[in-house]
Amino acid sequence: MAAFLSRTAVHARKRAIAKTLCYRVLMVTITVIVAWAVVGDVRAALNIGLVTNVVKTATYYGYERLWDHVSWGVVGG
Template sequence: MTSTLGGLVSDRPHQALSRAVVKTALYRVLMVVVSVAVAYLVVGDVSAALSIGLATNVVKTVTYYGYERLWDRIAWGIPTAE
């Protein structure tokens, strides 16, 4: 196995795309619940809380997925089999 950029970027096999998608979806469901609960505590209105929670989490889902895929390519902190 080789790596580039002084061992920071790995070309080793990565987690399956389906695994990353499932991890992302489950994490976002949890975060939607948290966001809606916090929004409700702030605004006191269920409809507004749902709108806030859902809108912010759509953006966060896409961002997290990209971030996770990027980190999957960084070898730093992952022992290599030699």
Template sequence: MGLRSRLRTPLQARRRVVVKTACYRLVMILVSIVVAYLVVGDVTDALSIGLITNVVKTLTYYGYERLWDRIAWGT
């Protein structure tokens, strides 16, 4: 049985995954900025760290969610 035949239709609409991802990332951006500020003590650096790392994390999370939503194992 090939990989294609083991995949299934996603349970969530793409729009729902995007909204969930965006809401989660907004909270995580705030957390990252606060932690970065506590570590570096500079607002500009904290904003840069918080924003850049979270752009990368958002894209990674979206891809991860989409991948697992197509795997039938364990459902």
């Protein structure tokens, strides 16, 4: 199990934050468009898009940081 986990992060935290924010902007846009198509109300669609994506952003960041400590599949090092 020691070879599977790494004590040092593969990616810098700043890189993980940048990746997270770029991805979430795209996902907020998609969520708002889909919600608007379903509910037909722009204000409700914005609320749905923002609330769900705040939760998803925090979840993705944590998930990304956990994977930074897994050495499986990382070439070099």
